[in-house]
Amino acid sequence: MTPAINLAKKKKVPHTIHQYEHDPRADSYGLEAAEVLGQDPAKVFKTLLFSLNGEPKSLAVAIIPVDQKLSLKQAAKAAKAKKAEMANPEIAQKTTGYVVGGISPLGQKKALPTFIHSSAEEKETICVSAGKRGLEIELAPQDLAMLTRGQFVDLCG
Numbered sequence: 001m002t003p004a005i006n007l008a009k010k011k012k013v014p015h016t017i018h019q020y021e022h023d024p025r026a027d028s029y030g031l032e033a034a035e036v037l038g039q040d041p042a043k044v045f046k047t048l049l050f051s052l053n054g055e056p057k058s059l060a061v062a063i064i065p066v067d068q069k070l071s072l073k074q075a076a077k078a079a080k081a082k083k084a085e086m087a088n089p090e091i092a093q094k095t096t097g098y099v100v101g102g103i104s105p106l107g108q109k110k111a112l113p114t115f116i117h118s119s120a121e122e123k124e125t126i127c128v129s130a131g132k133r134g135l136e137i138e139l140a141p142q143d144l145a146m147l148t149r150g151q152f153v154d155l156c157g
Contacts, residue, residue: 002107002131002135003097003106004105005130008137008143013140013143013146015138015139017130018033022133029046029102030046031066031067034066037127037136041067042065042067042123043065044127045063045065045066045117046066046128046129047061047062047128048070048086049061049086049095049096050075051088053081056091060081060113061150062078062115063105063114063117063128063148063150064156065117068117069156070155071155072086074153075155079113095109096108096109097109098131101133102134102135105128105144106128106131106148116150117155117156118153118155120144123141125141126138126141
């Protein structure tokens with residue numbers, strides 16, 4: 001069990017676990033998950049960390065569909081920051097307790113401001129990383145928002 005799965009269980013949030021064999025040659029962890037699990041890429045979301053205002057340790061979380069690109073301008077606006085840039089992977093791993101490619105928005109070591117792409121609200125359920133490569137958790141977007149204290153915003157331009 002990962003901290004992400006443990007959190008969902010502890011809070012009694014309905015969820016489904018999807019497991020698959022991660023291919024180390026895959027170009028994109030998220031697209032690989034969608035393909036292997038036979039899911040629509042618009043329903044599988046990736047967890048990205050970004051730093052605020054040039055402060056490498058001032059982080060926030062963006063959860064967006066795997067087939068989209070994060071707009072750093074929109075991410076900064078959502079976080080009420082002047083600018084945003086992708087987080088240093090080592091700092092992201094240290095802050096969340098998860099490895100890149102398996103960073104879950106759930107059960108992170110440190111609670112970070114979290115933003116979920118607005119398209120998630122239209123879905124019955126979405127998949128996000130469950131805390132390691134090859135492991136996804138499917139749950140209602142509203143439950144994800146509740147567990148992460150996340151807000152729905154437009155993050156892709």
